Amino acid sequence: MLGLRKEFGRIAAVDGIDLEVPAGGVFGYLGPNGAGKTTSLRMLLGLVRPTSGSVELFGQDPAAVGVAALDGVAGFVENPAFYAYLSGRRNLHLLADMDGGRHHDRVEPVLEIVELDGRGDDKVGTYSQGMRQRLGLAAALLREPRLMLLDEPTNGLDPGGMRDMRRLVATLADEGLTVLLSSHLMNEVEQLCSRLAIVARGRIRFSGTLEELRARQHGPDHLLRVTDVVGALAVAGEVPGVRAEPTAGAAEILVTVDGPGDAARLTVALGRAGIGLLAMLPAAPSLEELFFDLTEGVERRGPTPGRCASSSPSAAPTWAGWRRR
Amino acid sequence: MRKLLAQRRTYLGWVAATLIPAAFAIGLAINPPKPPEPGGPVDPDVYISLAYNSSGLVLPLIALFFSSLVLVPLLCALVAGDIVAAEDSNQTLKTVLARSTSRWQLLRAKMLATATYVLVLLVCFGLSGTVIGVLANGAEPVPLGGVPLGATGFTLGAHEIGAGSMLGRLAICLGAYAAPLLAVSAWGFLFSTLSRNSAAAIVGMLVFSFANQIIAFLPNVPESITRWLLTDQFTAWEGVLGTTVDTGALWHALLVSTLFAVPPLAVSAWWFQRRDVLV
Numbered sequence: 001m002l003g004l005r006k007e008f009g010r011i012a013a014v015d016g017i018d019l020e021v022p023a024g025g026v027f028g029y030l031g032p033n034g035a036g037k038t039t040s041l042r043m044l045l046g047l048v049r050p051t052s053g054s055v056e057l058f059g060q061d062p063a064a065v066g067v068a069a070l071d072g073v074a075g076f077v078e079n080p081a082f083y084a085y086l087s088g089r090r091n092l093h094l095l096a097d098m099d100g101g102r103h104h105d106r107v108e109p110v111l112e113i114v115e116l117d118g119r120g121d122d123k124v125g126t127y128s129q130g131m132r133q134r135l136g137l138a139a140a141l142l143r144e145p146r147l148m149l150l151d152e153p154t155n156g157l158d159p160g161g162m163r164d165m166r167r168l169v170a171t172l173a174d175e176g177l178t179v180l181l182s183s184h185l186m187n188e189v190e191q192l193c194s195r196l197a198i199v200a201r202g203r204i205r206f207s208g209t210l211e212e213l214r215a216r217q218h219g220p221d222h223l224l225r226v227t228d229v230v231g232a233l234a235v236a237g238e239v240p241g242v243r244a245e246p247t248a249g250a251a252e253i254l255v256t257v258d259g260p261g262d263a264a265r266l267t268v269a270l271g272r273a274g275i276g277l278l279a280m281l282p283a284a285p286s287l288e289e290l291f292f293d294l295t296e297g298v299e300r301r302g303p304t305p306g307r308c309a310s311s312s313p314s315a316a317p318t319w320a321g322w323r324r325r
Numbered sequence: 326m327r328k329l330l331a332q333r334r335t336y337l338g339w340v341a342a343t344l345i346p347a348a349f350a351i352g353l354a355i356n357p358p359k360p361p362e363p364g365g366p367v368d369p370d371v372y373i374s375l376a377y378n379s380s381g382l383v384l385p386l387i388a389l390f391f392s393s394l395v396l397v398p399l400l401c402a403l404v405a406g407d408i409v410a411a412e413d414s415n416q417t418l419k420t421v422l423a424r425s426t427s428r429w430q431l432l433r434a435k436m437l438a439t440a441t442y443v444l445v446l447l448v449c450f451g452l453s454g455t456v457i458g459v460l461a462n463g464a465e466p467v468p469l470g471g472v473p474l475g476a477t478g479f480t481l482g483a484h485e486i487g488a489g490s491m492l493g494r495l496a497i498c499l500g501a502y503a504a505p506l507l508a509v510s511a512w513g514f515l516f517s518t519l520s521r522n523s524a525a526a527i528v529g530m531l532v533f534s535f536a537n538q539i540i541a542f543l544p545n546v547p548e549s550i551t552r553w554l555l556t557d558q559f560t561a562w563e564g565v566l567g568t569t570v571d572t573g574a575l576w577h578a579l580l581v582s583t584l585f586a587v588p589p590l591a592v593s594a595w596w597f598q599r600r601d602v603l604v
């Protein structure tokens with residue numbers, strides 16, 4: 001995507017996006033609802049014409065060359081939709097016809113991959129949301145794509161369905177497929193993607209690896225709960241490479257270290273001083289925290305239970321609560 | 326076309342087209358056509374209805390005469406008004422346009438599917454009417470163009486069309502009617518493409534068809550105008566029933582219908598090519 005922009009009336013849904021998706025793996029395209037993710041994907045698939053800027057898929061612009069640019073590309077935007085009065089199998093054969101009749105022999109294998117082979121003859125109108133999502137994936141796989149564009153593929157799925165879908169996406173990426181995964185679920189991107197772009201209000205706010213994203217956040221490395229906060233602060237002050245400060249309520253200690261060995265030396269010193277170490281939590285910010293900082297651009301105050309619930313395991317409620325104090 | 330064949334409404338239209346002549350056969354059996362009052366005006370429908378007493382071969386034409394205004398266009402509108410809009414309402418447009426089929430190829434296929442549906446509908450209508458008519462009243466030669474004969478009533482037989490020739494003329498009649506029907510279907514197709522709303526497009530097509538035909542019933546509209554509207558083309562098939570077939574009227578109907586059909590199809594194609602698919 002190069003300078004990609006789409007206006008609807010006076011509103012710019014996509015406001016000058018520059019993004020290159022490297023080959024291989026799952027690339028996360030993360031953003032809150034209304035950030036412009038789906039509109040970007042629609043432009044990639046040639047469903048929406050850009051107001052300005054361009055899109056290139058393996059060197060071809062859909063706006064310029066039409067469907068020829070979609071060779072090697074497949075996917076779906078929002079919820080995949082099919083003809084409810086046709087069976088899943090007939091839907092796939094119909095789509096195979098629309099691909100020039102080249103992929104009829106792939107209908108059975110892809111139904112098997114998404115585990116719909118047993119329900120292939122049932123009308124899509126009888127399918128659950130999860131089955132439709134899987135049929136959407138099957139329809140994309142039918143084209144033997146090199147690049148797959150998936151727009152919130154776990155949308156509307158129950159936890160089991162989400163797990164299965166993510167597992168499937170990961171497997172496809174392991175097999176060499178490049179997946180551009182649009183999502184508003186931070187933990188999903190954290191689980192599946194090695195690289196990501198964060199988009200908000202139609203603009204890219206970050207593009208890079210997860211490590212690069214985390215490196216943007218500077219702050220303490222660990223949160224310590226100890227039996228004696230005052231004593232622990234004194235001990236920490238004597239360990240080289242360690243800086244410690246109490247949290248706002250002076251119930252815990254925030255520790256910044258120069259290297260991993262410094263943290264280990266601190267725990268040994270605390271033990272020698274007879275100070276019990278109750279917990280030592282990594283203070284690396286969760287992707288969710290960084291996501292909010294990038295997309296909302298404001299520092300939130302006070303704990304937000306909903307956000308804690310969707311954090312990664314390392315970001316336990318206590319930790320998230322501390323982060324916001 | 327495969328999608329059309331998988332939809333109930335397609336068969337509903339064709340079955341309804343098959344049943345229309347049957348309904349007229351029942352109506353005519355209960356209330357047989359009677360000669361008009363001597364000396365009064367004799368309309369074409371009277372000639373055709375009276376001919377049914379002699380031959381069942383005119384049944385499709387009787388049914389066509391009375392259902393061409395609303396009923397048959399309605400059956401056509403079920404598909405013409407729905408075929409593009411349904412892709413929007415079902416959100417399947419994004420699915421099919423992300424394949425290797427271009428927008429123009431997709432729209433062209435839909436145009437051909439609509440035309441095929443309309444023609445098959447007329448074939449169902451014609452075949453059903455002919456079979457039911459023959460079973461009810463036989464396949465005798467058809468007397469047409471009768472002349473009122475004073476106080477004794479009405480005599481048919483100004484000319485007579487043999488059974489074989491009548492079958493050919495039936496086909497030509499339905500073909501002649503197909504031209505304006507396809508033209509209004511093209512407008513239904515346009516409404517379907519622009520409105521993205523099946524119900525609105527179906528009603529729009531019906532209103533357009535009705536408006537075009539109703540002009541014939543308005544006073545003081547000169548023939549020089551109706552001749553270049555679809556109005557006259559809807560009745561051009563009646564020229565097939567004279568002593569000779571009025572080919573001039575048929576070619577004119579084909580020309581005017583084409584002139585009416587091309588612009589909506591062109592606008593549909595232009596619009597469909599450039600529109601954003603947001604559902």
